[in-house]
Every structure is written in structure tokens, then in C-alpha cells.
Amino acid sequence: MGAGGLANISFGFFGIQIGFVLQNGNMSRIFQTLGAEMGDLAILWVAAPLTGLIVQPIIGHLSDNTWNRFGRRRPYFMTGALLAAISLILMPLAPTFAAPLLFAAALLWVLDASLNIAMEPFRAFVGDMLDKSQHSTGYAVQTAFIGAGAVVAAIFPWLLEQFGVSNVAAAGEIPATVRWSFWAGAVALFCAIGWTVLTTKEYSPEQMAAFEAEREVEQSAGVDALAAKSYAGPIAWLAAGLLVALSVEPLGLEKEIYLLGGLLATYGVLSALGISMAKQGRKANMLSSIVGDFSGMPDTMKRLALVQFFSWSALFIMWIYSGPIVSQYFYGSADPTTSAYNEGANWWNLIYTVQNGVAAVAALLLLPLMSKKIGKARTHMTCLLLGAAGFLGYFLLRDPNLLIVCEILKGIAWASILAMPYAILASSLPQKKLGIFMGLFNVFIVVPQLLVATVMGSVMNAFFPGEPIWTMLFAAAAWTLAAFAMLRVTVPGEATETANA
Structure with missing residues (x-):
């Protein structure tokens, strides 16, 4: 496929990322403006990973099994786009509704679910439309559009302020820069x-089957193997969930830990139901298919899962705490009604733009060169270590201008996170299950975010009350662990390819 075709299949991600960055860069600011305390931010943010955990495997399964006159993945693109645009339009109006903080938190659930409905099929769409030789290029182009969309969304509030739009509002009101950014983002996302x-025009099921016959992929155990499993695993998950929930009161933990226990127990129950259905021969249903594919993941996917877990733990910490950290430690104010706080919030948006701009450039120029020379696995490891140094800079530095260097390092890591795992994975998965496996792979993105959302508040309140800067040290450690977890990941044929480069 030529450059124009590669751009067309990924251009939608430009809009999706505008939605995600407006959410990630401004929701802590909106929550604090509407009266949330610093210690409440993590649990308010829990909507984002929880909706991804629920929505992505379901949408992946459905899109794998969809074919109508609109295509296989495209019906989900437009459904998610419409719902996300409506959510972006309504979010800045939260102060006009009764219980504005509750309204904003509920709308975050809708917004994130909608973005996930649109996003999940895009990951599989690249694998659908390109052969194995173009997967790395396809995901690099997708990452470039992600970076470009992020730049536009992150810099827009700052640009509006330069043109005289007010960046400060009365207590309980959302600044005009944020309101107009959300409304413009809704239009850009939909378009x-x-x-x-x-x-774009999707390939038919018959064409996809022909492509599959030409590819050599890792096969999963799937539903057939599920029937042979015992109930010991589900019982263990259920017991773990109950143990976590029962520990909250005796250990004085934050109430959001109940959510973590509930998720563990729920997975145990769903696993038991899936196994029961498989044993009864009821294979043609969503639950047993999802549970079967999750328990029978290919080896490459299992090893990348650990890398994703640590990678996205750090990213979720960044999205929750970076804005407040910049305002409090680099601009001297933790009060969202002050000019200094909002100046810090805008500086965070601006340097976050640097991170995403670097990611866009790195995806097209740096990552292909590195992966050709040292391979995809070592490229990802190197980039993660650079990103860890960027997080460490937040902990050690106090000059806001030096944070630009930190964002450059984090931008390189961000580009690799968005491209390398998917390029490694797409070439090793069966085509007919690409959507569900990409959705299940996302579990290892959202579970660490849920863990951060439920546990980080308790850790901060217990050991570092009112000192969110320590979260940056946690993030640096997480990306370091992710880097070393890449030592376990091997890419078939990579040793030969890099040796001949």
C-alpha cells in the first residue's frame, strides 16, 4: 500500500487522540475546579481504564464477527465518533448541571467508552489492511497521527490564551480556554x-481468509482448550477478590480498594461461567470466546503483556498527577482558582505537546532506523529506559523550562509504546481473531491503570500526603521494569534480519 493509503487508514486516529488528550490533559483540572480534592483524583479517573477493560474485548469480538455493507470495523468507528463528539460538547457544560462533579465523572465514563469503541477496531484495522511486511510501517504511521492529534489538542488551550481567551474562571467555573478546546475537539474528532x-474500503471475509492462508502465525488454545480446564483458577481469582475486599477495613485502606477486589472476584465468576459453557459444548457465545482466547493467548502476547502492564502504569500516573505537580512544584500553587495554578496547568499542556510532537517525529524517523539496526525488542527496551530518565527529571528538577528535556525523552518512549508492541504482535496473531486479541491485549493496558486508580490514592495518603511529586519516582521505576521485561520477548526472524542489516 502506498503512502496515501497508509495515511487514510490511520487518519481517524488523529481525531481519536485529540479526544484522549483533551480528556487526559484537562480532566484533573476540571475535577479540581468542580471541587475535587487531590486525594479524590485517582478514584474519579477510574472510569477511563474500567470502561476500556469492559468495552475493548467486547468490541474486538463483535468487530471480528461483523460484516455488512458498511464493512467490518468502520461501523464501530462512526458509532464511537458520534458518541465521543457529543460527550466532548457536554463536558464543559458540567457546572450548569445539578451535582456538577458527579455529572463530569459520569460523562467521563461515556466519553472514554465512546473513544474505546472507535479506537479498538483501529488497532485491528491496520493488521487487516496491510500484509506482514508493512505492519511496522503501518503502526508507525498510526503513531505519527496519534502524536499529531495530541499536539493539536494539547497546545490548543495555550493558543487560545495567546489570542486573549480567558484561562481563569471563578470558583466552580471551567475556563473558556478549556470549553472552546473541547468543542473544537468534538468537530475535529468526528471529521x-x-x-x-x-x-477506505475493507477487504471481504473471503479475501481475509486468503491472506490468512499465506501467513505463518502463532495459534491460541481458545475455547476448545477451555473445556479441559478445572475450576481451580476461577476459585483462586474469586478468593483473591474477597480477600482484598475483606482487608480494606482491618488495614484502614481507601474505599476504592473495594473496586479492585470486586474486579478480581468478577473475573473469577466470569471464568467459571466460561468454563462451564465450554464443558457443555456451548462454544458460540461471546463470554466463552473471550475467556477462552484470554486464557489461551499466544506466547508472544503473554510476554508483551508484562511489558504493557508496567508501561501503562507509569502513563496513568503521568495523566493523573503531572498537571497538579507542575502547578504545585514548579509554579508554587496547588489552588485551582489562582493564576499561578492555571499558568502551571497551561505549561503542562504545552510541554505535553512537546512529548507528542517528538513521538510523531520519532515514529517516522527514529523507530524504523533503530528497529532495523537493533531489532524491535531492543528498540522498545532502549526507548523505555529513555522515558524512565524523563520521569526521574520531574522528581529531581525545579526549573519548568528543563521539563522540556524530560518530555523529549518521554516522547521517544511514548512513540515506541504506541508502535513496537503492536508491530510485534500483529504479525504473530491469527487474522480472523485480530480484533479480539487486540482488545484482550488492551486488558494489560487498563488493568495497571485500574491498579493505579485504586491503590495509588491509598499509597499517597499513607506515605506522602499532599506530596504528589513522589508519583514520578513510581513512574520512573515502572518504565525501568518494563524495559527489562523486554528481555523475555523474542521476535521470530528478528535476529537474522538485524544481523543482515
Whole structure:
């Protein structure tokens, strides 16, 4: 496929990332403006990973089994785009509704679910439309559009302020810069996804089957193996969930830990139901298919899962705490009604733009060169270590201008996180299950975010009350662990390819 085709299949991600960055860069600010305390931020943010955990495997399964006159993945693109645009329009109006903080938190659930409905099929879409030789290029182009969308979304509030739009509002009110950014983002998101829908044509199921016959992939155990499993695993998950929940009161933990216990117990129950259905021969249902594919993941996916776990733990810490940290430690104010706080919030948006701009450039120029010379696995390891140094800079530095260097390092890591694991994975998965496996792979993105959302508040309140800067040290450690976890990941044929480069 030529450059134009590669751009068309990924252009929708430009809009999706605008939505995610507006959410990630401004929701802590909105929550604090509406009266949330620092210690409440993590649990308010729990909507984002929880909706991803629920939505992505379901959408992956459904899109794998969808084919109509609109295509296989494209119906989900437009459904998610419409719902996300509506959510972005409504979010800045939260102060006008009764219980504005509750309204904003509930709308975050809708927004994140909608973005996930649109996003999950895009990951599989690249694998659908390109052969194995173009997977790395396809995901690099996708990452470039992600970076470009992030730059636009992150810099827009700052640009509006430069043109005289107010960046400060009365207590309980959302600044005009944020309101107009969300509304413009809604239009951009819908139009970008619409462009991909109008300019691409999906391959038919028959064509996809022919492509699959030409590929050598890792096969999963799936539902067939599920019937042979015992109930010991589900019982263990259920017991772990109950143990976590029962520990909250005796150990004086934060109430959000109940959510973690509930998730563990729920997975145990769903696993037991899936096994029961498989034993009864009831294979043609969503639950047993998802549980079977999750328990029978290919080896490459299992090893990348650990890398994703640590990678996204750090990213979720960054999205929750970076804005407040910049305002409190680099601009001297933790009060969202002050000019200094909002100046810090805008500086965070601006340097976050640097991170995403670097990611866009690195995806097209640096990552292909590195992966050709040292391989995809070592490239990802190197980039993660650079990103860890960027987080460490937040902990050690106090000059806000030096944070730009930190964001450059984190941008390189971010580019690799968005491209390398998917390029490694897409070439090793069966085509007919690409959507569900990409959705299940996302579990290892959202579970660490849920863990951060439920546990980080308790850790901070117990050991570092009012001192969120320590979260940056946690993030640096997480990306270091992710880097070393890449030592376990091997890419078939990579040793030969890099040796001949």
C-alpha cells in the first residue's frame, strides 16, 4: 500500500487522540475546579481504564464477527465518533448541571467508552489492511497521527490564551480556554474518523481468509482448550477478590480498594461461567470466546503483556498527577482558582505537546532506523529506559523550562509504546481473531491503570500526603521494569534480519 493509503487508514486516529488528550490533559483540572480534592483524583479517573477493560474485548469480538455493507470495523468507528463528539460538547457544560462533579465523572465514563469503541477496531484495522511486511510501517504511521492529534489538542488551550481567551474562571467555573478546546475537539474528532470511513474500503471475509492462508502465525488454545480446564483458577481469582475486599477495613485502606477486589472476584465468576459453557459444548457465545482466547493467548502476547502492564502504569500516573505537580512544584500553587495554578496547568499542556510532537517525529524517523539496526525488542527496551530518565527529571528538577528535556525523552518512549508492541504482535496473531486479541491485549493496558486508580490514592495518603511529586519516582521505576521485561520477548526472524542489516 502506498503512502496515501497508509495515511487514510490511520487518519481517524488523529481525531481519536485529540479526544484522549483533551480528556487526559484537562480532566484533573476540571475535577479540581468542580471541587475535587487531590486525594479524590485517582478514584474519579477510574472510569477511563474500567470502561476500556469492559468495552475493548467486547468490541474486538463483535468487530471480528461483523460484516455488512458498511464493512467490518468502520461501523464501530462512526458509532464511537458520534458518541465521543457529543460527550466532548457536554463536558464543559458540567457546572450548569445539578451535582456538577458527579455529572463530569459520569460523562467521563461515556466519553472514554465512546473513544474505546472507535479506537479498538483501529488497532485491528491496520493488521487487516496491510500484509506482514508493512505492519511496522503501518503502526508507525498510526503513531505519527496519534502524536499529531495530541499536539493539536494539547497546545490548543495555550493558543487560545495567546489570542486573549480567558484561562481563569471563578470558583466552580471551567475556563473558556478549556470549553472552546473541547468543542473544537468534538468537530475535529468526528471529521477525522469520517475521513477514514469515506476513503477506505475493507477487504471481504473471503479475501481475509486468503491472506490468512499465506501467513505463518502463532495459534491460541481458545475455547476448545477451555473445556479441559478445572475450576481451580476461577476459585483462586474469586478468593483473591474477597480477600482484598475483606482487608480494606482491618488495614484502614481507601474505599476504592473495594473496586479492585470486586474486579478480581468478577473475573473469577466470569471464568467459571466460561468454563462451564465450554464443558457443555456451548462454544458460540461471546463470554466463552473471550475467556477462552484470554486464557489461551499466544506466547508472544503473554510476554508483551508484562511489558504493557508496567508501561501503562507509569502513563496513568503521568495523566493523573503531572498537571497538579507542575502547578504545585514548579509554579508554587496547588489552588485551582489562582493564576499561578492555571499558568502551571497551561505549561503542562504545552510541554505535553512537546512529548507528542517528538513521538510523531520519532515514529517516522527514529523507530524504523533503530528497529532495523537493533531489532524491535531492543528498540522498545532502549526507548523505555529513555522515558524512565524523563520521569526521574520531574522528581529531581525545579526549573519548568528543563521539563522540556524530560518530555523529549518521554516522547521517544511514548512513540515506541504506541508502535513496537503492536508491530510485534500483529504479525504473530491469527487474522480472523485480530480484533479480539487486540482488545484482550488492551486488558494489560487498563488493568495497571485500574491498579493505579485504586491503590495509588491509598499509597499517597499513607506515605506522602499532599506530596504528589513522589508519583514520578513510581513512574520512573515502572518504565525501568518494563524495559527489562523486554528481555523475555523474542521476535521470530528478528535476529537474522538485524544481523543482515
